[in-house]
Amino acid sequence: MAILIDQTKRVLVQGITGREGMARAKLMTEYGTQVVAGVTPGRGGERVEDVPVYDTVLEAWEQVGPLDVSVLFIPAPLVKSAALEAIDAGVKLLVIVPDRVPIYDVLSIAARAQAVGARFIGPNTLGVLSPGKAVLGMMGGRASAAKSWFIPGPVGISSRSGGITSSMAYYLAREGIGATTLVHVGGDAVVGMPHPDVMLEFERDPETQAVVMFGEIGTSQEERVADLIEAGAFTKPLIACIGGKAARQGTRFSHAGAIVEGGRGTYEGKVERLREVGATVVDSFMDLPAATKAVLAKMG
Amino acid sequence: MARLHEYQGKQQLAKEGVLTPRGAAATTPDAARAIAAEIGRPVMVKAQVWVTGRAGLGAIRKAATPDEAALIAETLLGQRIKNLTVTEVLVEEQLDIAREFYAGVIVDDRAQAPLVIFSSVGGTGIEEIAVAHPDKVARTHVDIERGFLDYQARDLVRRTGISGKLQSELGDLLVRLYQVARGCEARSAEINPLVLTAEGKLVAADCRITVDDYAVFRHPELGIEIAREYDRPPTRLEKIAYAVEAQDYRGTFYFIQMAEGFQRGEGYIGFHGAGGGGSMMSMDALLRQGFKVATFVDTSGNPPASKVYRAAKIVLAVGPIDGYFSSGSGVASQEQFYSARGFFKAFLEAQVEVPIVVRLGGNGEDRAVEILEGLNGRIPAPVEGYKKDDSPDFCVQRLAALIGEQAEKRESGKAERRESEKAKRREGEKAGERSSETLYTFLSPTGTVTLDHALCATCASKVCVEACARRILALDAEGLPVLAITPEEAQKGRCVECLACEVDCLLYGAGGGHVDLPIAGLDA
Numbered sequence: 001m002a003i004l005i006d007q008t009k010r011v012l013v014q015g016i017t018g019r020e021g022m023a024r025a026k027l028m029t030e031y032g033t034q035v036v037a038g039v040t041p042g043r044g045g046e047r048v049e050d051v052p053v054y055d056t057v058l059e060a061w062e063q064v065g066p067l068d069v070s071v072l073f074i075p076a077p078l079v080k081s082a083a084l085e086a087i088d089a090g091v092k093l094l095v096i097v098p099d100r101v102p103i104y105d106v107l108s109i110a111a112r113a114q115a116v117g118a119r120f121i122g123p124n125t126l127g128v129l130s131p132g133k134a135v136l137g138m139m140g141g142r143a144s145a146a147k148s149w150f151i152p153g154p155v156g157i158s159s160r161s162g163g164i165t166s167s168m169a170y171y172l173a174r175e176g177i178g179a180t181t182l183v184h185v186g187g188d189a190v191v192g193m194p195h196p197d198v199m200l201e202f203e204r205d206p207e208t209q210a211v212v213m214f215g216e217i218g219t220s221q222e223e224r225v226a227d228l229i230e231a232g233a234f235t236k237p238l239i240a241c242i243g244g245k246a247a248r249q250g251t252r253f254s255h256a257g258a259i260v261e262g263g264r265g266t267y268e269g270k271v272e273r274l275r276e277v278g279a280t281v282v283d284s285f286m287d288l289p290a291a292t293k294a295v296l297a298k299m300g
Numbered sequence: 301m302a303r304l305h306e307y308q309g310k311q312q313l314a315k316e317g318v319l320t321p322r323g324a325a326a327t328t329p330d331a332a333r334a335i336a337a338e339i340g341r342p343v344m345v346k347a348q349v350w351v352t353g354r355a356g357l358g359a360i361r362k363a364a365t366p367d368e369a370a371l372i373a374e375t376l377l378g379q380r381i382k383n384l385t386v387t388e389v390l391v392e393e394q395l396d397i398a399r400e401f402y403a404g405v406i407v408d409d410r411a412q413a414p415l416v417i418f419s420s421v422g423g424t425g426i427e428e429i430a431v432a433h434p435d436k437v438a439r440t441h442v443d444i445e446r447g448f449l450d451y452q453a454r455d456l457v458r459r460t461g462i463s464g465k466l467q468s469e470l471g472d473l474l475v476r477l478y479q480v481a482r483g484c485e486a487r488s489a490e491i492n493p494l495v496l497t498a499e500g501k502l503v504a505a506d507c508r509i510t511v512d513d514y515a516v517f518r519h520p521e522l523g524i525e526i527a528r529e530y531d532r533p534p535t536r537l538e539k540i541a542y543a544v545e546a547q548d549y550r551g552t553f554y555f556i557q558m559a560e561g562f563q564r565g566e567g568y569i570g571f572h573g574a575g576g577g578g579s580m581m582s583m584d585a586l587l588r589q590g591f592k593v594a595t596f597v598d599t600s601g602n603p604p605a606s607k608v609y610r611a612a613k614i615v616l617a618v619g620p621i622d623g624y625f626s627s628g629s630g631v632a633s634q635e636q637f638y639s640a641r642g643f644f645k646a647f648l649e650a651q652v653e654v655p656i657v658v659r660l661g662g663n664g665e666d667r668a669v670e671i672l673e674g675l676n677g678r679i680p681a682p683v684e685g686y687k688k689d690d691s692p693d694f695c696v697q698r699l700a701a702l703i704g705e706q707a708e709k710r711e712s713g714k715a716e717r718r719e720s721e722k723a724k725r726r727e728g729e730k731a732g733e734r735s736s737e738t739l740y741t742f743l744s745p746t747g748t749v750t751l752d753h754a755l756c757a758t759c760a761s762k763v764c765v766e767a768c769a770r771r772i773l774a775l776d777a778e779g780l781p782v783l784a785i786t787p788e789e790a791q792k793g794r795c796v797e798c799l800a801c802e803v804d805c806l807l808y809g810a811g812g813g814h815v816d817l818p819i820a821g822l823d824a
Binding site for chain 2: 019020075076077099100101102103104106107108110111112114124126138139140141142145146149159160161162163164166167169170171174187189190191192194214216219220224243244285286
């Protein structure tokens, strides 16, 4: 098993005729993802690597049948419209790759998604990859590279940094530790599926035995994962590393941020809170493989 | 995040019908005097800088007369407050304060919705008040589609124990504040204090608005020059870098200048990362070994080679660095040879003399390192490329070793310099050979591609055709490379500026290709 994506899911690519869309549609297919259709307004009737292109998402749905996932390679200012189009057509999982999507656009997407029970990963995400099964987005790049870097295994991976997601999986694989699924939750302040949501997915996945998480300063995602552990909603061993220890603290400008966060968001706060609930937190990224190995060994 | 000055925020509030004190911004003492005279009563003179606790820092002062206002303005203007130089003061009427409140709107990442906060107690220390007296602070999320409705606003105020006419008036004001926040796409918008005057009017005595960086492009009316959060004004290079990023949506380019006015030998490194997490990790490796960083740069998200080139050129303009270090997460999903070509072109043009270490792990890493190391012998600097199995710490050690070796060599002679001059001459000769009749040119999205057909005629490999990312070149009847698509298509984006027709051509062909990529403000 895996979470979010495997080879059975039927995938749409929005923006399939663009620079990224075209390249990634090909790579996703080569890795094993079922890319069944693409959409670019005004380009209906074309084909990209044998994938039929339609003008609208509804047209694609009518022509090729139900779509489980849509991956968006769309310039940021146009993302809101494209995402709402996919949600309204009935797609239940979106992967929003581009960065610089205006935050109020993300809020609009989130509101519509919540209303109809759809979910989205990103924006500003490298994507999701289940080793040996399928990939959404840009994760891993070339299929041959992705196949050699990432191996199936018992660990779930969730990260707020894209590059770190694949590095983490690679350095773990080098130690013989494979993964169920790699998730880059996205680098922006508001993302569709933050760490806590991903943890709940891994909790439900029988093959995931432990989770490796890369967090960063800012937002309350990691603290909320700790809350889940404390509440017994997430019960699998967690090995974490928090980035941004040396980052210069920005001058705080807003009181509202402080009122809402109530001291959450700092490096020390996150590490302390995670340790408090029993998570393994390493100081350096390069220590993750050894720590994960130790945790898995203890589980037997 | 892009922040508005107090007076700019108040202009936004006034547009939505929120009362603000009478006044205006001044950049000179004379202007301050004139504004105070116009107001005709005691005024406040407030330094317009993005810091909290201005009153405690002496950045907000009372003036009884226009002359006193001018005097205070003279002291404040040009003064440095926490890294920021005061260039404007706000001169406005003093309020007769009966009561203070707090009102704020912030985007709440957890609920994925705007959050409106109201406190029946305002002023300094609002964070502590919120902790100590939760009953005085009420908050509610806003449905982004329906907006913030009047009854919701009034109920929010009611929950803090305020009733009657004041409740209605505060409710009305909160709706307007939300509209301001929504209208200018604010990450946060606050009025603290919100003042009830002795005459019974609600007036916004201060205003802090932070606009979403990603939305700045659709708000030219806000006049935000650079949509990035700095704790000081942006430097010349930061402005240049920002313009590059703003004009090219492909991939991400983030640039912070960390040092200025340093000298060679002080250990400053031009740091150029890829990806947020990987860049932090790599910068830490530099700092651990005692280096200092002159720049913090991130080019990621599969940027075109042209963007990496421009980033590197801007880094090289930062000053006399002791070395250039580039490293990301180490296992990049993007094809690394694009970045390698960007580096190659920048380092070649700048004829870099200080050691260069680039960790290019990930897709296409073998090809990337081969391209990069092709620089050796073409520039004075030693260049080393590394891959995903080489740790950031190891790569920094290599950089340190190269810097050490170079220092020794510098002691022992000028051999290298002579080598470099030879290389420069070679480049010069090549350029000199170009005659305009044989030049084939077309526009790329952000530059101009030139193929010198005189040289192409002598080229056995025609590597440009094969190596072109989008295969937009083909050989014509005479066997010379030309566009296989229309020039318009190339300019509109079919040419992805992969730089193969320049860099691979130089390395494996006859060297007839050149891509001119101007950088506004940097090119003299």
